[in-house]
Amino acid sequence: MSPLTLPPPDRFSLRGKPVAAAEHVELLVVGAGAAGCAAAIAAANAGVSVMLVDENPVSAGLVGMDVPLHFGGRATNAVQTPERLVERVLETSPALAEAFELGVDVRLSTNVWGAWVKAPGLVLAGGLAGLADETKSWFVGFDRLIVAAGARDLNFTFQGSDQPGVMGAQGFDTLLTRYDAFAGRRLAIVGSGELAIRTAEKALERGLEVAALIELRDAPQGPAEAVARLVARGVEIVTGHVPLAAHGDADGVRRLVVAHRDDADHRREIACDTVVMALATVPVIELLDVLGAKRLMAPERGGHVPVVAEGGATSLSEVFVAGDCAGLGGDAQGSGRRAALAALASLGRTSEALAEAPDISPAPGDPAEPASAGLAYQLEWAQAMLATGGPDVLACLCEDVTRGEVLGVRPPRYLGWRSNTLARRDLVTLAEDGPINQDQIKRLTRACMGPCQARRCREQVALMMALGANVAPETVPLAGYRAPVRPLPLSVLADWQESADMDAGWNVWFGIATQWIGYEDIGTEREAEQLRAGMPY
Amino acid sequence: MSEIGTGTSVVVVGGGVTGLSAAWWLARSGVAVTVIEKGIVGFEASGRNGGGCTHYQSPLFHEEQRLWPQMDELLGYPTEYQRGRIVFQVDPRKERFHEGLAMRLPSGYAWDVLDPRQVRELVPLAGDNVVSGVHFHFGGHANPQRTSQAYAWAAQDHGARILQHTAVRGFETAGGRVTGVETAGGTIGCDALVIAAGPQTGRLVAMLGHDLPMAAARAEMIVTEPLEMMPITGVDGNGLYGRQTLRGNLAYGGGPHEWFGDVGLEETPPKPSGSVTRNIARRVAELLPKAAHARVIRSWAGVIENTPDGRPVIERLAAPDNVTVATMSSVGFGLSPASGRAIRDLVLDGACSFADLEKLRLSRFEGLARDWRDGLNWLPPEAVISAAVS
Numbered sequence: 014m015s016p017l018t019l020p021p022p023d024r025f026s027l028r029g030k031p032v033a034a035a036e037h038v039e040l041l042v043v044g045a046g047a048a049g050c051a052a053a054i055a056a057a058n059a060g061v062s063v064m065l066v067d068e069n070p071v072s073a074g075l076v077g078m079d080v081p082l083h084f085g086g087r088a089t090n091a092v093q094t095p096e097r098l099v100e101r102v103l104e105t106s107p108a109l110a111e112a113f114e115l116g117v118d119v120r121l122s123t124n125v126w127g128a129w130v131k132a133p134g135l136v137l138a139g140g141l142a143g144l145a146d147e148t149k150s151w152f153v154g155f156d157r158l159i160v161a162a163g164a165r166d167l168n169f170t171f172q173g174s175d176q177p178g179v180m181g182a183q184g185f186d187t188l189l190t191r192y193d194a195f196a197g198r199r200l201a202i203v204g205s206g207e208l209a210i211r212t213a214e215k216a217l218e219r220g221l222e223v224a225a226l227i228e229l230r231d232a233p234q235g236p237a238e239a240v241a242r243l244v245a246r247g248v249e250i251v252t253g254h255v256p257l258a259a260h261g262d263a264d265g266v267r268r269l270v271v272a273h274r275d276d277a278d279h280r281r282e283i284a285c286d287t288v289v290m291a292l293a294t295v296p297v298i299e300l301l302d303v304l305g306a307k308r309l310m311a312p313e314r315g316g317h318v319p320v321v322a323e324g325g326a327t328s329l330s331e332v333f334v335a336g337d338c339a340g341l342g343g344d345a346q347g348s349g350r351r352a353a354l355a356a357l358a359s360l361g362r363t364s365e366a367l368a369e370a371p372d373i374s375p376a377p378g379d380p381a382e383p384a385s386a387g388l389a390y391q392l393e394w395a396q397a398m399l400a401t402g403g404p405d406v407l408a409c410l411c412e413d414v415t416r417g418e419v420l421g422v423r424p425p426r427y428l429g430w431r432s433n434t435l436a437r438r439d440l441v442t443l444a445e446d447g448p449i450n451q452d453q454i455k456r457l458t459r460a461c462m463g464p465c466q467a468r469r470c471r472e473q474v475a476l477m478m479a480l481g482a483n484v485a486p487e488t489v490p491l492a493g494y495r496a497p498v499r500p501l502p503l504s505v506l507a508d509w510q511e512s513a514d515m516d517a518g519w520n521v522w523f524g525i526a527t528q529w530i531g532y533e534d535i536g537t538e539r540e541a542e543q544l545r546a547g548m549p550y
Numbered sequence: 551m552s553e554i555g556t557g558t559s560v561v562v563v564g565g566g567v568t569g570l571s572a573a574w575w576l577a578r579s580g581v582a583v584t585v586i587e588k589g590i591v592g593f594e595a596s597g598r599n600g601g602g603c604t605h606y607q608s609p610l611f612h613e614e615q616r617l618w619p620q621m622d623e624l625l626g627y628p629t630e631y632q633r634g635r636i637v638f639q640v641d642p643r644k645e646r647f648h649e650g651l652a653m654r655l656p657s658g659y660a661w662d663v664l665d666p667r668q669v670r671e672l673v674p675l676a677g678d679n680v681v682s683g684v685h686f687h688f689g690g691h692a693n694p695q696r697t698s699q700a701y702a703w704a705a706q707d708h709g710a711r712i713l714q715h716t717a718v719r720g721f722e723t724a725g726g727r728v729t730g731v732e733t734a735g736g737t738i739g740c741d742a743l744v745i746a747a748g749p750q751t752g753r754l755v756a757m758l759g760h761d762l763p764m765a766a767a768r769a770e771m772i773v774t775e776p777l778e779m780m781p782i783t784g785v786d787g788n789g790l791y792g793r794q795t796l797r798g799n800l801a802y803g804g805g806p807h808e809w810f811g812d813v814g815l816e817e818t819p820p821k822p823s824g825s826v827t828r829n830i831a832r833r834v835a836e837l838l839p840k841a842a843h844a845r846v847i848r849s850w851a852g853v854i855e856n857t858p859d860g861r862p863v864i865e866r867l868a869a870p871d872n873v874t875v876a877t878m879s880s881v882g883f884g885l886s887p888a889s890g891r892a893i894r895d896l897v898l899d900g901a902c903s904f905a906d907l908e909k910l911r912l913s914r915f916e917g918l919a920r921d922w923r924d925g926l927n928w929l930p931p932e933a934v935i936s937a938a939v940s
Contacts, residue, residue, distance in 0.1 A: 017914040019858055022927035026767070027806040030931070032825050127824045143824060150828060412797070424628050424696065427796065434626040434707055446706075447714035453590055456597065456695035459797065464775040464847050496824050500775060500845035507832035515829055519789045521804045523767070523880055528860030531654055532609040535861075535909045542653075549650030 016536035018527050018544075025524030030514050034141060034154035038064040038118065040356060041142055041155040043125045043300060045069070048336025049161030050108035051349030052356075057115040059357055064153065065117050067109075068124040068499070070098035070192060072147055079465050080500060081124075081297070082187055083166045085180025086265060087287055091194035095122055098192050105191055108346075122146055126506075127496030128158060128300050130331045140331045143496065150506050157331055157356040160301055161349060164294035164315065164337035167391065168469045169203075169398050172258035174288070175410045177265030182212045182291035189219060197287035201269045202226050203256055205233035205240065209291035213243050224285050225249040227256060229274050229397050234390075251283070255397045259288060277401040292394060295472055296338045299498040302491070304332055310487045312388040314340030316472065317491045324355025388486045395476035408477055409470040411463020418458055419474055420481040425459050440481035449482045451475055451492035461492055464500050524548065560897055561586060561731045561740040563718050563754060564747035566596035567694070568882050570701035571890025572744050572874075572897075574625070577708035579894060584738055585702070585710060586731060588717040588750075592698020595748060595852030596883060600771065600791040600803055601697075602784075603884035604635050604689025606655055608862075609905040613888035615659070615688050621887055626707065627700035630693035630796050635784035638669045638676065638683030640836055645681045660687040673785050675777070677839030683787070691784045691793040694883050701886070713738075718747075721757055727872045728758070742897050746876040749855040755875055762863060763915050764855045764877060765928045766810060768823075771803030771851070772830050774844040788837040790830065800841060802834045807854070809928050824849075825931075854880045858922050862910050864889065866896040875912065 042053045045067035053065040068081060073092045076084045091098060099121055103110055113119050127143040140155040166181025173179075178197065180188075182204075188195040200216050202209050205228035213223045226233065226240075226248060233240045233250050240250060257272035257280060269288050273279035296315045298308065307320040307328035318340040325333040325348060335352035336345040357363070398406075404417025412425070421439045424430050443449060451474065454460060460474045461467035467474075471492060479486035497506060508515075522528075526544050534540045560576050562569045565587025573583045585591075603618050605611055621629050639647055648663045655661065664683035670676050672685065702712055713735070722730035722737060730737040745754045749766035756762070776798030783794040792802030805826045827849050835842040857863060857879045866874045874896045878889060892902045919925060 016909070017859060017918070019922075019926065020860060022925070023809075024927070025806060026928070027808045027825055027931040028927065028929055030806055030825075127827070129823050141824070143827075425797065428628050428630065430628045432626050434703065438703065446702075446712055447590065450590055453593075453699075457699060462797075462848075464845060466847055495848045495850055496827060497846055497849070500847045501831075502843050502845050503774065503831045503835040504842040506772075506828055506846050507835050508828035509832060511829050511832065515806070519805050519829075521786075521789050521791055522769075523807055523856060523860065525856060525860030525880075528856075528879065528881070529607045529654070531607050531656065532611075532906075532909065546650060546653065549647050549654060 018535070018540060020525045020527045023524065024518050025520040030512070030518055032141065032152055033512065035151040036064070037154040038062050039156045039360065040064070040159065040353070041066065041140075041153060041157070042159045042161060044161035044163055044336070044338070045106065045109050045112070045119070045121075046161060046163050046336060047108065047345035048349035048352075049159070050106065050112055051346040052159045052161060052335050052353040053112045053117045054108065054115060055350045055353035056357060057112065057117045059362060061357060061362060063117045064120065065112055066120045066123050066125055066144060068122065069102055069187070070095040070122055072122070075499070078500065079184070079469055081165060081468065082184035083168055083181030083290070083469055084184040084188060085287070086177030087180055087195060087197045088188055088192070089194045089196045091192060098194070101193055102191055120144070124499040125300060126150070126499045126501055128304050130304060130329050145499070145501050145505055148505060150501065150508075155331070156360055157333065159325070159333045159335055159349075159352045159356055160338055161335040161352075162297040162300060162338040164341060165297055165468060166290055167293040167295050167472050168290050169292070169394055169473055170407055170410065170470070171256045171398060171402050172406055173261065173266070174256070174259055175407060176259060176261050178261060178286055179259055179266060179288045180290070182208050182289055183294060185212060185289045186215065189215060198222060199224055199285045200287045200289055201283045201285040202289045202291050204228065204291040205250060205252070206235050206292070208294065210235040210239045210243065212289055212291045213248055217246055223248045224283050225251050227254055227271055228252045229255050229394055255394065255401055256288065257401055272401045274397040274401065293391060294337065294341060296341060298338055299494040301327065301332070301334065301338070302494040303496050303498060304329060306332055308491070311340060312487055314342065316388070324358075325352035326355055330359065391472070392476055392479065392486050395473065395480060399477070399480060408474050409460040409463060411465050411469075412459040414458050414460040416477050419454060419460050419477045422454065422457050424457065440478060441483070444482040444484065448488065448490070449478050449484065450490050451478060452490075454478060455492055466498065466500060467492065520548070558582070558741035559584070559739065560742045560744060561738055562744040562746060563731065564745065564750070565591040565702065565712065565714065566594060566746065566748050566882065567592065567698050567701060567886035568876050568878055568889050568893070569744065569746035570698060570705060571886040572746060572876070572893035573710050574701050574705040574708065575890045575894035576897060577705045577710040579898060581898070583705065583710040584740075585705065585712045586716050586718055586733060586738070587712065587714050590714050591702040591712060592695060595854045596698045597695040598771065598850045598852035599694050599883045600801070601691040601694045601793055601883060602689070602791060603631065603691055604686060605881055605884050606659070608881070608885055609907060609910070610885045610888035610892060611656065613891065613904055614885050617887035617891075618690065618692070621692075621697075625700045625704040627696075627703055629697040629700055631690060632692070632783050632796070633688070633690040634782055635686040635689045635691070636664070636669070636672055636683055636782055638664065638673065638785075638787040639681050640679040640788050642681050648682065648684050651684060661685060672782050673838070674780055675838035675840040679836070679839065689784070693795065697883070697886075701890075718754060723870055727870045742872040742874070744874045744876070744893055744897060746893065748877070749853050751855065751875065751877045758867070758870060758873060760867065760912060761915070762857070762875065762877065762912055763918055763922060764857050764879075765923055766853050766855050767807040768810065768851045768853055769803060769807040770826050770830065770849055771801060772827060772834070772846050772849045774800040774841065774846050777841055777844055786837070788833050790833050790837060800834060800838065800844060802830060804833065805829055808931060810930050856880045858915065858918060858926060863912050864892055864896070864907050864910050865912055866900060
């Protein structure tokens with residue numbers, strides 16, 4: 014029989030190395046928009062300890078990386094001093110000020126980069142969230158978590174859309190109204206639904222020029238009266254067209270070329286310094302996916318959304334959702350209050366204050382978004398953008414991956430790889446081996462692997478995959494989110510106060526001493542000698 | 551032991567690197583191969599590891615070193631293999647770590663000891679805290695995800711069939727041989743069977759009446775945004791393994807693993823718990839201080855199996871005698887070019903033609919205590935959050 018030498022008992026596993034939570038709260042609320050503030054206020058009124066975390070105002074570095082929103086390089090210098098923006102953020106949110114007054118522990122310019130709760134195979138005592146600011150990261154334990162992370166922008170790229178001046182509607186709104194730090198003057202807005210109209214109205218209110226709304230379909234998608242009001246104020250509605258190319262100089266976009274959706278040679282130019290993508294928003298489910306909350310594809314609610322029960326309950330008993338991240342639309346404040354009450358009820362905290370909390374009757378959700386919000390509409394755009402702009406337009410800006418390279422499942426260009434076998438493979442052949450998967454495409458093409466963490470390309474790449482493999486877009490699985498869901502410097506993410514147990518019980522791999530004995534030495538005196546000497550590193 | 555020649559059909563259970571490499575080697579020998587994979591090829595630990603190709607402890611080491619430089623060409627797809635490796639330390643207690651290495655490195659492979667200045671020349675992201683290093687002029691690293699897919703595609707190019715999203719439910723046997731593999735989509739007949747299913751291997755082998763002790767764990771890695779390319783990209787140390795990718799990202803792992811109980815054949819493995827993410831980040835920042843500003847953009851974890859002694863089992867069973875079993879015990883990626891060839895030899899010829907694998911037989915675990923995991927302390931953690939400090 015072959016000899017068996019067993020290693021010493023394992024001291025290199027997580028056993029005996031508890032994660033230290035620096036703080037603990039009964040209720041952690043992520044996102045201080047309307048829903049998150051309402052949740053925090055309702056819970057604070059009930060006498061519960063609440064921490065309300067919001068990443069705004071974000072640092073200039075993140076603004077430059079289009080994190081968490083597509084800011085498109087159109088911020089003023091005001092974002093260089095986010096500490097001065099704090100006042101502005103408070104001024105523009107009376108609810109946030111109210112939360113402060115009620116004793117909610119409000120943390121601004123702080124992001125939540127990960128969250129975990131008990132799950133099969135995962136041993137955690139209660140919930141744990143990873144927080145970070147500009148200089149450090151730490152863990153906060155929680156009894157209940159309400160995620161009210163809102164929505165971000167759906168983006169489509171076109172030639173030149175990687176230059177300053179091309180941005181998303183949420184990014185625009187944040188710069189304009191929350192930060193008072195928008196640097197553009199004349200806008201072309203892509204889309205003509207409610208989001209595009211709202212964007213145009215805000216821009217006009219603030220004295221900006223709106224040159225045009227650009228719509229792929231033959232008619233504007235938003236309410237006719239609202240469109241008419243815009244037209245009356247000099248906004249042109251360009252229907253049947255899609256963006257083809259943005260041209261500009263060192264300062265970014267100067268003009269946008271749009272093409273007829275069926276004929277790329279039929280073009281016209283629109284002078285503008287900013288192009289706002291206002292086609293649709295996408296629920297921000299990053300944390301929920303890291304947590305492992307069950308989700309489903311619900312095109313009418315914005316795409317991949319958590320499975321939500323009464324009161325914003327998710328599949329995880331500690332986690333609740335409110336606002337747009339639970340699925341677009343509806344009454345954000347109401348959903349925040351309901352989530353708070355449901356979260357507290359689950360803690361057995363049904364105090365008098367709770368019973369007296371105003372306006373807790375469940376309001377029906379309002380999924381009454383126009384048909385244009387659906388995936389079919391998005392796919393129409395993807396198809397037209399591909400048909401007019403062609404395969405050489407970048408689909409993933411960070412990783413320099415073109416649409417054609419996604420469709421062809423090509424390895425990155427920097428590998429300089431050419432082969433006939435590879436040339437015969439594409440999304441169609443890949444789909445023959447099993448349902449296409451965006452995580453697989455990510456690994457093979459690197460699309461969605463960059464520092465913006467795929468905020469600018471995730472949905473577009475999924476739509477390209479649906480087109481390339483000729484499958485329904487709702488069948489393309491979500492590319493999974495991983496912590497940290499915000500790009501954090503090593504020095505910030507690092508645990509500089511780790512316990513001595515962690516260091517003493519650290520090994521490069523499993524620390525199984527017998528694993529690294531040379532094969533020839535197994536069963537010889539040399540094996541014993543090496544085991545006595547210990548691991549070389 | 552009966553011969554299994556070309557023209558027969560082999561089913562490989564497990565679409566990780568080991569099973570895929572075996573399938574590729576078998577297919578290029580003219581055998582009809584079907585790979586059965588419960589998810590997507592290379593999606594678990596095979597695609598989520600450090601990509602290292604430097605395993606001098608293994609009997610497959612020489613073949614590992616011989617094959618890697620040829621793999622791109624042999625497969626016809628890129629693996630991103632890069633030759634060479636630098637290991638350096640920043641902890642003064644580890645200044646003489648090369649002496650321990652000297653005890654272990656086989657002769658015939660060139661390597662140098664580096665002083666701190668030499669380390670900094672080869673590793674521009676290193677800092678003033680370097681205490682010593684070594685430079686292996688062999689070994690190296692490759693891209694695990696790209697390589698896994700390369701095996702699958704290359705096997706297909708040789709006629710192999712790859713069934714993804716197909717979980718194995720059982721085996722049909724007749725006359726002391728496995729004759730078919732039962733899946734949700736029906737039974738697939740075979741003349742020979744390979745089980746190389748990572749953490750599932752023990753459960754599958756148990757269906758054939760064998761006890762292959764193993765335990766599964768999760769280990770995390772983190773990856774940064776791309777940085778300027780270093781002259782040598784296979785760089786690690788300070789308790790970490792990893793590499794700079796050819797895109798420039800730093801991808802590193804190490805530190806405490808998390809043991810867990812059996813993962814069911816059709817279950818999705820648990821997600822990372824974030825328990826060591828920050829500790830890995832700290833060690834990368836210590837190892838490469840000039841990269842401390844680099845932003846971490848992802849983390850990932852694979853489910854990894856180990857046998858009680860941490861060594862592989864690569865064996866053609868005596869009964870059923872047409873079954874070959876392989877678990878690489880947490881060190882499978884780098885050795886995969888060679889392990890696949892060894893499996894091919896065992897399936898077709900009954901013995902490995904290029905390496906002695908006798909000490910890796912399953913029989914070494916006979917008589918192992920039933921509670922061996924308790925004895926080795928291979929147990930899931932207690933609650934991993936301590937009470938709040940404040």
